[in-house]
Amino acid sequence: MYLADHTWPELGEALSDESVALVPLGSTEQHGPHLPLATDHLIAEALASAAAEETGAVRTPTVTVGVSPHHRQFPGTMWVDPPEFRDYVEGFTRNLAYHGIDRVVFVNAHGGNVQHLREVGRRLHEDETAYAIEWMWDESIPELVDDLFEHNGPHAGPKETAMITHIAPELVKTDRLEDARDDGLVHLDESDAVVHGARTYYDAVDNSANGAFGDPTDVTPEKAERLFEAASDQLVQLVEWLDARDRAELLPKDRVE
Template identity: 70%
Template sequence: MYLAEEAWPDLETYFENESLALVPLGSTEQHGPHLPLATDHLIAEGFATAAADRTGFLRTPTIDIGVSPHHRQFSGTMWVDAPVFRDYVESFTRNLAYHGIDRVIYVNAHGGNVEHLREVGRRLHDDEDVYAIEWMWNDSIPDLVDELFEHNGPHGGPKETALIQHLQSELVHDDRLADARDGGFPEFEASDPTHHGARTFYDAIDNTDNGVFGDQTDATAEKGERMFEEATAQLVQLCNWLDDQPFADLLPKDHV
C-alpha cells in the first residue's frame, strides 16, 4: 500500500490494524558518467515498493535528497546538511507515530545517510515513541555481491549499475561503462583513502576523478535482478519479524 495514493478514510483501517511503515530514502547525487543522479532513491523506492506489495505494509513517499556534500564538486548533486536531515526524518517519523505507527524501517540506499538514520532511530528509541531501524540492501546480501563482482566498489560500481539496469535500464549509459571504469578506480583499495590509520579525505573527488569505483563493465541486468530478488526477500523477512515483535520488547531496557 502506497500512502500517497490513498484517500484518508481508506487509511483509517490500516492504522487501526497495522503498526509498521516502510520509508524509502536515497539521494540525488552524481553516480559517475553512466548512471543517473537518481540512482540511490530509485533503488530505495524499488525495494520499498516490492516489499510493500508482497507484505501489504504501508510505504511512504520517497525521501530523494540526502546527506551528500561529499559529492558536491560534480554537477547537479543536491544535499541537505546532516542536522537538517536528521531533524526532518525525525519529524516526519513522529508524524507517522501520531497516526499509530510504532515501528519503521528506513529502506536506505545511500551510504551517506546511514549514521544519521541510526542517530534518529536512537532518539526515537530513547523516547520510547517509535522503533525505527535502517536497512541497507547490499548489507543484506554481502556474499552474493562478492560472488557476482570481482571489483565492486562502494559507489557507482557494478552493483548499483546492475540494479539500475534491472529497474530502469533506459537511464543507464551502457556506452560509457568502460569510461566509468577507466576514469575512476576499478579497485577501491587502489585509491588509498587512508594514511597511517587516518581517513585523510572528505570528498569523493579526492579519490576518483569521475566519482566512481569498481568495474562497471561487469554489470548486467540479470545480475541486478538476482540481487533485487534476494535482497527484497531479506527485507520482507525483516518486515515480518519486526511486525511479530511485541512493542514492549523493542523498548529500551531498564538500568541494571
C-alpha cells in the same frame, strides 16, 4: 500499500496500532558518467515498493535528497546538512507514530545517510515514540555482492549499476560503462584513501576523477535480477520479523538495579 495514493478515510481504516511503515530514502547525487543522479532513491523506492506489495506494510513517499556534500563538486548533486536531515526524518517519523505506526524501517540506499538514520532511530527509541531501524540494501546481502562482481566499489560501481539495470535500464548509459571503469577507480587499494590508519579524503573526487568506483562492465541483466530479488527478499523477511514482535520487546529496557 502506498500511503499517498489513498484517501484519509481509507487510511483511517488501514492504519492501526503496531503497524509497520517502510520509508525509502536515498540521494540526488552524481553516480559516475553512466548512472542517473536518481540512482539511490530509485533503488530505495523500488525495494520498499516490492516489500510493501509482498507484506502489506505501508510505504511512504520517498526522501530523494540526503546527506551528500562529499559529492558536491559534480554538477547537479544536491544535499542537505546532517542536522536538518536528522530533524526532518525524525519529524515525519513522529507524524507516522501519531497515526498508529509504531515500527518503521528506513529503507536506505545511500551510505551518507546511514549514521544519521541510526541516530534518529536511537532518539525515537529512547522516548518510546517508535522502533525505527535503518536498513541498507547491500549490507543485507554482502556475500552475494562479492560473489557476483570481481571488482566492487562503494559508489557507482557494479552493484548500483546492476540495480538500475534491473529497475530502470533505460537510464543506464551503457556506452559509458567503460569510461566509468577506466576514468574512475577500480582498485580501491591503489588510492591513498587511508594512510597509516588515517582516512585522508573528504570528497569522492579526491579518489575518483569521474565519481565512479569499481568495474560496472561486469553487470548482466541476470546478475541484476538476482541482486534485486535477493535484497527485496531480505527486506520482506525483516518486515515480517518486525511485525511479529510484541511492542514490549521493542521498548527500551528498564534501568539495571
